[in-house]
Amino acid sequence: MELVGLGAWALVAAEWLAVGCLSGLSWPDDAFWAARWALWLLSGAFLTGLAQLLLAVVGIGFSSVPLVLVVGAIIALATRLLTGSHHTSMSSHHTSMSEQLEVAPRERITWLGLAAVLMAATVRSFVVPEAGWDAFSHWGLKAQAFALTGQIVDAKTVHEYYPPLVPLLEAWLSLHRGEVSIDFMKLVWPLVGGAFAICLAWHVRVAIGKHAVNGDDGEAFDAE
Secondary structure, eight states: OOHEEEEEEHHHHHHHHHHHTTTTOOOOOOOHHHHHHHHHHHHHHHHHHHHHHHHHHHHHSSOOOHHHHHHHHHHHHHHHHHHHHHHHHHHHHHHHTTTTOOOOHHHHHHHHHHHHHHHHHHHHHHHSSSOHHHHHHHHHHHHHHHHTTSSOOOOOSSSSTTTTTHHHHHHHHHHHHHHOOOHHHHHHHHHHHHHHHHHHHHHHHHHHHHHHOOOOTTTOOOOO
């Protein structure tokens, strides 16, 4: 990948992290920075896509990156206001629970294994050209049409009734690069997919940890 494309990819990741952070969404136990960042990236991607959708619906379009980010930030702050009190109470409850858990050595090995898999998948996505029916006959063509027009348009593909989040996020990456390429747009998915995998793993960890602390009979016991 050329430096311009790599810079666009990194900038999109930073924007999604910032918007997600503004939303105030976080895990009850935020000790693990990767899980916290992953949730911010996912929520930021969704809120940015929502901002693109709203601007398209009112007829303004999403060709202007700064305008989309401003709208996304406003939605994120509104989300923070609406969920702030609930998140605070949940955070204090789960933090006290998680303090009783220790990260065992085998768990550290598992997290390192997950990181290695995600790194390998990311490297592969950078070096292997895009392929598949969805890329060149459906999602990719819709993303290409969205990026070129700055609007949600009928790209004359099948399943036009599908929600537009996937092509909107791909189009967002193209807007940063300044050039539309179906093969390049696929690179949003190492970000989204990797963040989703980390969030899923952390959710399982928190759920198992809560069960270990509370026990089947509701009485706390040592996680070790």
